[in-house]
Amino acid sequence: MVHVYSCHPFSSQRIVQVEQEPGLVCCGGGALFVVVSGGCKVEAYSVEEEGCPLICRFPTMGTVKSIKYSKIGDYLVTIEEKNDATYLRAYTNWRFQVQSERFYSSGSVKYCVHLSAQAAERARVGVRLLGHLLRGASLRSGIQTEIIEIPLSERPGAVACCPITGDLLVACETTLVLFTLRRQNQESLIQSQHILHSTWRTSQQSPSQDDTSSSAVNVSILDFERSVLLHLPKFKPKQVALCGGYVAVQAEVEVLVLKLDASQENKTPEFSAPDPSHEDLLEDQAEFLIIPRHQELLGDRARDCDISVSIEKTGLEGRGQCTLSYVLFRRLTPDFFQGCSVEETQLHSLQLHPLFTSNQSVSEEEPACIFCYFSLPSTGYLYSLKGGIELLSTYQYPEKVLEAVLTDYLLHVITKGALQSFTVHCAAVAARIEDPYIDTTMKACPPSNMEVCALRSQLFIGLRSVCAFGHRVILLSTADSDTPEETERSTQRRGLSRKWTLSSPKEPSKVGHGWNLYVVDTVTPLALYQEMAEYSQRYAETNMQAQSLWHLLSEAHILLRASLLQRGAEEQIAKGGSAETQQTDPQKQRNHGELDEALRQNCAQLGDCFSRSSQECHLALPYYRMSGLSVTDIIARNRPFPSSPHSYGPGFLFFLKHYLLEETEQRLSQETADEVIDIFSQSEPSQLVSVCVSPSMVNISPARTLQILQHLEDSMGVSVTLTITMATMALHLGDLVQYAQLIGRHTEMALVYGFIEEPRLLVHGGGVRARPSVVTQQLITSMPGLLVAAMVGLHENNKVKLEQADQIFKELDCENCLLVDFWEAILMASSQEAVIQDLLFRLVSVYIDRLTNADTQPSSLQTTSRRRQLRNAEDLMNSCSHYGALYPWLTVLNPPYTSSSHNQEALHKLQSLLCGPSLSVDSIAPLLESLSKNTIWGLSLHLLCATRRGHYESSIEKLLDCCPQAIIAYANHHLQDNNMVFWWQKLLPELCNRTRASSDNSILLAALKETLVVVSSEMSPAEFLELIPDDATASYFLPYLLACSLRQLPP
Amino acid sequence: MATKTSLQKVILLGDGGVGKSSLMNRYVTNKFDAHLFHTIGVEFLNKELEVDGHQVTLQIWDTAGQERFRSLRTPFYRGSDCCLLTFSVDDNQSFLNLSNWKKEFIYYADVKEPEKFPFVVLGNKLDVTERQVTLEEAQQWCQENGGYPYFETSAKDATNVAEAFEEAVRRVFASDERTDHLIPTDTVKLHRKPRSASSCCA
Ligand SMILES: Nc1nc2c(ncn2[C@@H]2O[C@H](COP(=O)(O)OP(=O)(O)OP(=O)(O)O)[C@@H](O)[C@H]2O)c(=O)[nH]1
C-alpha cells in the first residue's frame, strides 16, 4: 500500500535557456550538461546561479549516445558514435574551456560567463589515449579540456561512475570492464615540465607563455587504468552502476549485484565456470518460449542464479587478487495475466546509492550503507546491501513510470505527464548502522521497512528524462511528435523563475519550441518536515488512533534523520578544513538549532502517538525521552479531555512506570507527584507501591497518599510492601505511632521479604550513590537487626551491591558498628568467594583497629559510646563457618582479659577467624605487623599467624619464652601427624636446654615430662636413647626409656 | 527539427613546424602567433560552416608532427574523413616526407580503399622568400600520387587558408557514400557491425 500525502516537495522551477533542442542531459558538480540533439557538442550550465547561465561549450568527437558525470575527478564520460563505430571517452578539465578563452583572447582577467557561442567553440580540445599520460600530453592540462580515449575490445553499451572513488564501469556486450581513476599529483606534473621546455623553440621562448604553463601546476590530471574484467557470457547488460566495490548490472528483466574485494592472498581467481549440462538445458529452453521464473536471491544465495560470472584482473598495479561475491539477484517476470506486455516489464533506472553516517569521514572511508534501486514501469524496488541484504521498500506507481532517480531524501519519478516524489527510508537504515543501540528504551527510530508514501505530484507535459543533483531535479520535456506545437519562441519567458502556488497544477507549457529543460528545486527537508508535521496535526485532531498519524510522523522523522546524517557528513568534511569558520557561521548554527528542535518536536509527537496506541506502546518511552520534555509536560499532554471517555493510554502508563523506576535525580513537584498517584490509582492501582517508593516522588502529600493506599488495602487485601509503603507515609507525616503499628503487623521475616520485593523501600539511587529511605533511617535506631537482615537479603538477591549497602550504613551509622554487623551477617550468608575474601579482610582490619584503639583510649569512654553488637564471637563461631573454634592453647594464653568486653570480643573474633578455614593468612599478614608483640593477646595473634604459615620452631621458641604454660596445649594441638617430629627435634631439645638453665622452673619441668611421655611413646628405644642428652641424669629419663622398651616388646 | 548535420573529421598531418597549428588557428580564430609551441599529441576543435548549401560541422584535428609524438597521434587517425598533408615551402625535407605521412595515415587510419580517400596537399609559409620547393614540384607530386588538390597557403597572411579547408569539405562530399556520414537527429543506424576502437592502440 502506498500512502499518499498532500505534501509539496517542490518549491520552485526555472527554465534553462537552451538554444538548440537537448538530446541528452546529465548533471552534477553544480552543472547541468546538455548534449545538443544530433549535434556534437556539450553545453554546461550552472544550476547554482540565478538564470542558469552557460558555463562553457565543448565539442565532442562523435554523436553522444550516453553521458554520465563523475563528481570525483569532475569528469564526464560518454559513449559516442561516429561512422558506425562506438567509442568511450572521458572529458576532463572541461571547466577550463572558459579560462582557455582568456589565454586566447585579450588576456583580460575577468571571468566571463556569457560567452558568445562562437568564442566558446573556438577552444581547442586535447586528446590522448588511456595510459598515455606521462609522455607529456598532460602538460596542457589545467589550461585545456582534454579527452581521454578509452579503447575497448567490445562495443560499450552503458557506463557508470563510482560516486566514492570516481572509478569507471563500462558494460560491453558480454563483459564489464572496471577502470580505476588515477590522479596524477603535482610533483609528477612539475617533473614533466622539462618536456615542455624541450618543446619550446629555443629562439622563440616567450615569458608570457611561461606564465601560462605554470598556472597548470595546481590541477590534478586524470587517467584511467583498466583493472578488472568481469565476464558475463549469458547476460546482456543494459545498465550498470558502481559504488564502493559494489557492481550492479541490469539486463532486460534481471538485476545482478556483485561485490568486488581486493584480497591479499594470491588465490586463483574464482571461476564459476558454466556447468555444461546446465548450458544444454538453457539451449533446450530456447526452443520453446519458456518464461524464466520470478526469482529473488539475497546474499550468497544469489550464487545460485543461472548467471555465471568470471573475474579477470588486468591492472598492473597491486599484486593481490580480486575476489567476487554475489550480493543480490532479482528476476522480474512479466505478468501476462495482468495484461502486461513485455516492454512494460523492462527494467530501468538502476542505481547504487551510498549513504555515510555522521561518524564517518566521507572522503576516506567506504560508506556505511549502500542501496540499490531499480524499477519496472509499474513498480520500483529499493534494496539495502550492507549490514544484511534486504528489500527495504517497494514503490507502487500510480502510472507508468519512465525514469526514476533516488536521492538522500526522496525518490523522484517521472511519468509522461507528471513528476512525483516518494519518501525514502535509507536514513533509517543508516541511523541503525551508526548507532546499534537505537532500538532501546533510550532511543528509537521508525522501522526502515515501513511502507513508503507518495507526495503530491506536479504536472508537466511530455516528460522525457529526469536527473537530480543535490536538492535539484532536472527535467527534460519534449512535446509529442504527433502533436507538434507551433514554433514561436516566447522570449519574455526567458529568465523567468516563479514560485509555485502550492496546490495548483502546473499549467501546460506554452513554450513554442516544443521542448523545455526545467530545474525544479525541492523544498528543504526541514520545510517538508514542517508541512508533514502540520498535516499530522489534522490527523491527530480527527482520529487519535489513526495508523496514518503514526506513519506520517515516522516519515517526518526519517526525513529529519536524513538531514542529520547530511549535517554529520558536512561536519566531517568541515573538520578537514577550517573547523572554526563552521562553528561561527550564525546561519549554520541557527539551522542546527532548528533541526534539533524539529527532531525533539517530532519525537514528542511520536511519543504522544505511541502513548495512546495499544500497539508497540513501549515506544512512547524512547520517543518521549528523545523529545526532552519534562514528565510534567508529558503528563499534561496525556491528560484526557474532560469530555472524552478516553483514559490514560497504555504507552503513557508504560512510560511513566519506566520513568519512575529509574533512579533519576529529577524530583516531581507535589502537584505532579499527586497527579501521578491519581493516574495510577485510576489506571493501574497494583503499581501504586512501586510508584510511591520512586525517589522522584518524594514530594507527594503523605496524608492524601496514605488515604489512597488504605483504600487500596481495603480492596486488594494486605500485602507487606503495601504496609511498609503506608508506614513510610506515616513517617513522612511524623506519626511514629501509626508507623510502629503498621510495621508491627508483620513478622521480621515477612518484612525482610517485603524489602527484597521492593528494595526501594530501603535504598534509593540504585546508580552511583545510594541513599537511605526514611524507613531505613527509622530502622537504624529502632530495629537494627531487621535492617541488617534486610540488607543482607537485598545483597544476596542482587538487589543491592556491597558498596551501596556500605554507603547506606556509613551515612547513618557514624561508628560503623552496624556496618560491621552487616559484614559479619553477609559473611554468614554469602557463598561468593570474592565477597567472602573481601569481607574477611575488611573484618580483620576492623578487629585490629578496635584492638589497637583500645590500647590508646581509656576503656570507660569506649564502652559508653559503642552500640551493642548484634553478634558476639560466640554467636559467630556457632553460626558462621568462617569463624573457627578457638584453639585450646589460646584459652591458656588468654586469661580473662582486663580490657573492655568490646575489645575482648574483637580479639576473640579475630582469633576465631585465624582459627577458621577461610582467612588467607598471607593477605592479612601486613595488617598484623603493626600489632605489638609485647602483649599476650598480640603474641597470640602473631603465634596464630606463624603457626598457620607452618613456622612451628619459632612459635615453640616464642611460646617457651613468653608463656611456657601453654606449650603443651599448643604442641598437643598442632604437632600431630607429620608435625610429630617437632616433639623430639625441637621441643625436647629446647626443654632440656631451658630446664638445665633454670632447673627449678616447675612449668618447664612439667612440660618436659609431658614431652618425654609423648616422645617415648612414639620412638624406638634406640632412637630415644640417641635423644637423651649426654650429661643427663640417667635416673630422670629411665622410666620413659623403660616405657618405650616395654611398648616395643611383643605382648 | 529533423535537420541533418554532417560531422566531418579532417586531420592535419605533416612535419613538426610546417605550420599545422598555425593554419588551424588562422582558420578558426583568424589569428597568427609567431611564437607557438610544438603540438603535443592531438588536439581538435569543431567549426560549424556552410559549404554549397550543406550545413557542416568541421572537426579539425591538429596533430604533433615531431617524430617522438608518433604514438600519441596515430591512434586518432581512424575515422578521418579527409587528410590535409602539409609541408612548408621553405623546407624541402618536409616536402620529401609527404609520402611517409601519407603511408602512416593510410596504415593507422585503416583506410579500405586508399586510392579513393580524399587527401588535400598544403604548401604553407607562402610568404617566406627563400623557397626550397617549387610550385611545379609540388603540383607534380600531387598529380602522381592520385590527383590531389594542392593549395599554397600562408597562415601568416591568411592566404588560401579558408579555401583549403572548404575544399577539404567539398572533397568529402564528393567522395563515396557521403550520405552515410549524415547523422540524423533522432535515429541511429546500428545495422553495421561496429568497428571497435581498441585495435588502434598498439
Ligand atoms: N612565416 C610564416 N611562419 C609561419 C607560418 N605558419 C607557421 N609559421 C611559424 O612556424 C612555426 C611553427 O608553426 P606551427 O604551427 O607550430 O607548426 P606545426 O606544424 O603545428 O608544428 P608541430 O606542432 O610541431 O607539428 C611557428 O613559429 C609559426 O609562427 C606561415 O605561414 N608563415
Ligand SMILES: [Mg+2]
Ligand atoms: Mg602544432
